[in-house]
Amino acid sequence: MTRRTMIEAIRDAIDVSMDRDEKVVVFGEDVGFFGGVFRCTEGLQKKYGTHRCFDTPISETGIVGVAIGMGAYGLRPVAEIQFADYVYPGYDQIVSEAARLRHRSAGDFTAPLVIRMPCGGGIFGGQTHSQSPEALFTHVAGLKTVIPSNPYDAKGLLISAIEDDDPIIFLEPKRLYNGPFNGHHDQPVVPWSKHDLGETPDGHYTVPIGKAAVRREGSALTVLAYGTMVHVALTAAEETGIDAEVIDLRTLVPLDVETIVASVSKTGRCVVVHEATRTSGFGAELAAQVQERCFYHLEAPVLRVTGWDTPYPHAQEWNYFPGPDRVGRALKQAMEG
Structure with a gap:
């Protein structure tokens, strides 16, 4: 190692x-x-x-x-x-x-x-x-x-x-x-x-394509994230004190639907986080998958925390970039739903 x-x-x-x-x-x-x-x-x-x-x-x-x-x-x-x-x-x-x-x-x-x-x-x-x-x-x-x-x-x-x-x-x-x-x-x-x-590890090893990873186990709600936003989501969960389960998708296509469904069926709540623009972002697909497969388990609407629907604003990067504060507000909103 x-x-x-x-x-x-x-x-x-x-x-x-x-x-x-x-x-x-x-x-x-x-x-x-x-x-x-x-x-x-x-x-x-x-x-x-x-x-x-x-x-x-x-x-x-x-x-x-x-x-x-x-x-x-x-x-x-x-x-x-x-x-x-x-x-x-x-x-x-x-x-x-x-x-x-x-x-x-x-x-x-x-x-x-x-x-x-x-x-x-x-x-x-x-x-x-x-x-x-x-x-x-x-x-x-x-x-x-x-x-x-x-x-x-x-x-x-x-x-x-x-x-x-x-x-x-x-x-x-x-x-x-x-x-x-x-x-x-x-x-x-x-x-x-x-x-x-x-x-x-040194040398050759593989991580399977199409398999998500649970980065933080929890029972109150599920956070779906990938890339940079995994770390933002983990910090938001820690700072809010909410018992959130954070799933790192790792692969968007093929998507590990089984892990997502198992988590949301357990928690009953879901927040999707990505830094790309909101409209037609991959979060919309994730929200649709959760709604279609976990509808009768949901206790609140699926929420998205994303970038803005604007060209990337250089001077306002850290406002555009979803941070723990914005994600934390969504977690609290989901818990109140």
């Missing part, structure tokens, strides 16, 4: 995968010599050569297109989009080609590729470096969407994603790259502790 940041865990996952399988190739803008803007691929080009870890032109369309072609011909590409905000030029190929390749070819071809993208706010990156576009991918049949909340899961889920035979969108909350936090604007990043799952 080694104590790692999420950046180090992601790098180690790629390293382990490249060492085990020579078909794994890594590429994107500045990922080679420079090691990526967040250093997630630092040292990999030196270790594996420029034919397996290389820089690309500034062209998301090209990056995604090359990844699809490589996957179709038997390689296992791990492509990095420098920020999730930059993915839109390549979105057409993700939707029209990668997601549909297995089905349109009747299984003759697959697209075993991973598209890694830093996502979310918390670093004052402004409108073009802080978006959370997960709902754009969860809507697309044929894609799997993964968002880890800690180094242990980041490494295990990324290895699982690289070994999967279908295209996977792997979103990495950049606010968690160097350590956890509780969501307050004056709270610094702190080192990962063993309690926070900063301890990650």
Whole structure:
């Protein structure tokens, strides 16, 4: 076991995968010599050569297109989009080609590729470096969407994603790259502790795609969250003193409906938290799933705590960003319902 940041865990996952399988190739803008803007691929080009870890032109369309072609011909590409905000030029190929390749070819071809993208706010990156576009991918049949909340899961889920035979969108909350936090604007990043799952096994291991994790057991209500918001939800539960059960979804598609239903059926209340915009956000899907499957167990309406329905406001980031205070108010409202 080694104590790692999420950046180090992601790098180690790629390293382990490249060492085990020579078909794994890594590429994107500045990922080679420079090691990526967040250093997630630092040292990999030196270790594996420029034919397996290389820089690309500034062209998301090209990056995604090359990844699809490589996957179709038997390689296992791990492509990095420098920020999730930059993915839109390549979105057409993700939707029209990668997601549909297995089905349109009747299984003759697959697209075993991973598209890694830093996502979310918390670093004052402004409108073009802080978006959370997960709902754009969860809507697309044929894609799997993964968002880890800690180094242990980041490494295990990324290895699982690289070994999967279908295209996977792997979103990495950049606010968690160097350590956890509780969501307050004056709270610094702190080192990962063993309690926070900063301890990650050395070598190869996997975390199953499609399985949620209960981060905090409780009986009063259920909080559904993923990525950065898991830590915000945990802090809100502690600060309010409410006996909340906090579920880290880890994978949005496929969704672990069984764990969600078991928890909400037990607690009778549910609060959904994400930092993406509210309208048509993934929280709407979660609320619908809970209402459809747990209606007769619910003691109060399902509530959502989300970002605003506006472009990401640079100057107001920490108001846009759901924090423990806003989540805590929702928990209290749910308990009063």
